[in-house]
Amino acid sequence: MGKILAIDYGEKRIGLAVTDDMKMIAFGLTTVATAEIFEYLADYISKEKVETIVVGEPKQMDNTASESEVHIAPFLVKLAEKFPSMPIKRHDERFTSKMAFQTMIDSGLKKKQRKNKALIDEISATIILQDFLKTL
Template sequence: MGRILAIDYGKKRVGLAVTDPLKIIANKLTTVPSHQIFDFLKDYFQKEEVEKVIIGYPLQMNNEASEAVLYINPFLKRFQKLFPEVPIEQVDERFTSKMAFQTMIDAGLKKKDRQNKGMIDTVSATIILQSYMEQQKFKS
């Protein structure tokens, strides 16, 4: 039984979150510089069984793709070429960065900690994963 890995891909950093093996809880994993993501994923897939990858796909309010797809689409193509056996699913990531920032405030993190962009990215990936898991429960 594999985990589900969530990716919040950005130009500079990639936030990652993962489920437990039973797919009950979404946990933040780490932040990786974008240029190192494929090395990280190769290593991670060798150590952990990953059933599926969820990637945040940025949409605008009119449901059209945002400008960020200019760097996300090449990432998706390369991912599918390097890891064809790993299913990948795109999930709407609108507002996740704002939700992540608010979550950090609600958790009582100090202002200095909330300015850590890497932490925002991992919390965003966790929110993307948690949202996906909740959607799957309703589909069942």
């Protein structure tokens, strides 16, 4: 059994989350600078058994692709080239940033801590992954 790795893509940073081996629980993993993501993924995948990658799919309220999809499409092509045998799935990520921010408030983080965009990206990836797990 392997893990599922989730990616919340951003032009500056990418939030990452991963499941346990039984694919029951999603955990925030880290946030990586977008320019360094493929090096990080190659290292992580070489050490951990990852069987699927889930990439957040930003959509508008009318279900059409978000403007940021223009940046994600080339990333997906390169991801598939770098990891050709890895299944890559997409999952709706609408409202994950808002949900991540609310999670930070609910967990009692101070205002200064809630401004940490890297933490928001990591929590967003975790929410994407938790939601994806419900579809399995």
